[in-house]
Amino acid sequence: MSVDQQRILARAAREVIAGQIVNLGIGLPTQLFHHLPDDLEVLVHSENGVLGCRPRTEGETPDWDMIDSGGAYIATRPGASVFDSAMSFAMIRRSRVDLTFMGAFEVDELGNLANWKIPGKFSPGIGGAMELAQKVKRLVILCSHNDKQGNPKILRRCRLPLTAERCVSRIITDKAVMDVTPQGLTVVDIAEGLSVAELREATDARLIVDDTQLGRF
Numbered sequence: 189m190s191v192d193q194q195r196i197l198a199r200a201a202r203e204v205i206a207g208q209i210v211n212l213g214i215g216l217p218t219q220l221f222h223h224l225p226d227d228l229e230v231l232v233h234s235e236n237g238v239l240g241c242r243p244r245t246e247g248e249t250p251d252w253d254m255i256d257s258g259g260a261y262i263a264t265r266p267g268a269s270v271f272d273s274a275m276s277f278a279m280i281r282r283s284r285v286d287l288t289f290m291g292a293f294e295v296d297e298l299g300n301l302a303n304w305k306i307p308g309k310f311s312p313g314i315g316g317a318m319e320l321a322q323k324v325k326r327l328v329i330l331c332s333h334n335d336k337q338g339n340p341k342i343l344r345r346c347r348l349p350l351t352a353e354r355c356v357s358r359i360i361t362d363k364a365v366m367d368v369t370p371q372g373l374t375v376v377d378i379a380e381g382l383s384v385a386e387l388r389e390a391t392d393a394r395l396i397v398d399d400t401q402l403g404r405f
Contacts, residue, residue, distance in 0.1 A: 189219065192362035195379065196330050197223045199405045200289060200360050203328055208286040209233050209279075211320060214258040216330050217289035231268075233285055235316040237276045240268025257316070277316070280323050288324040290317060292331045292359075294346045297393045299356040299368035301329065302348035314351060321352035333361035333390055340392040342366070342373070363387055365405065372396050377403040 193216060201223040204210055211233045212218050221243040224230065232241040234256050242265045244250060250261035264270075279285060294302040301321055304314045321327055334340055342359065358376075359366045364387055365377035374396040378387055384397050 192332065195362055195405065196360055199365060200328065200330055204228065204230055204287065206230060209239070209284060211235065211285050211288040211324065212256070213288060213290035213317065215291040217291060218256055218258050218260060220289060233279065235273070235276050235280065237271045237273050238264065238268065240265045277319060280319050283323050283325055285324045287326045287328065288320045289328050289330050292329045292341065294341055294343055294348050295329050295356055295359050296343045296346045297372050299354045300346045301351045301356050302346045303351050305349045317351050321355040326357045327355050329356055329359045331361055333363040340390060343392040344394065363390060375402065377405045380404050
């Protein structure tokens with residue numbers, strides 16, 4: 189795992205509050221498991237039908253029936269419950285899940301999210317991301333600030349097919365933490381060693397920055 193990914197996950201762990209029900213999306217968000225404090229009392233939800241997930245410990249024999257959203261083997265903590273997919277999505281649709289973390293291809297100033305389809309490339313479908321994005325109380329995006337070609341992923345308006353509209357609460361990248369507000373994208377934290385000018389240059393979206401309130405991570 190890269191240093192940038194480690195920075196994103198360490199910062200994302202600060203978003204989780206004791207007592208919450210938290211969903212971890214495919215990709216980088218599933219690695220958040222390993223950055224949560226051992227004594228933090230949270231219930232991790234998998235749309236496959238588990239409430240109370242935990243990562244397998246080293247050497248632990250996998251339960252072949254227990255997988256996360258990305259197909260990796262997981263385990264359960266004491267008090268966990270297992271149920272069918274219909275019940276799992278009923279929890280999502282009734283907004284019983286407090287917080288979800290997802291990856292993204294693009295996010296924009298309005299909080300629109302595109303994370304399921306790149307035209308011309310194979311996609312297995314929009315999946316549970318559509319419902320999670322619409323119904324979970326708080327959606328935090330974890331992604332690189334720019335793609336492999338250096339193009340911004342934080343845009344004025346998304347160009348790819350949307351997963352959901354106006355659904356994102358906060359964006360955490362390797363360069364910044366940004367909140368979606370009625371006024372626009374407000375920068376909360378900026379990465380150590382990065383200037384505001386460099387952040388603006390790496391971002392297509394317009395950013396609201398108050399230097400007196402800016403944190404570092």
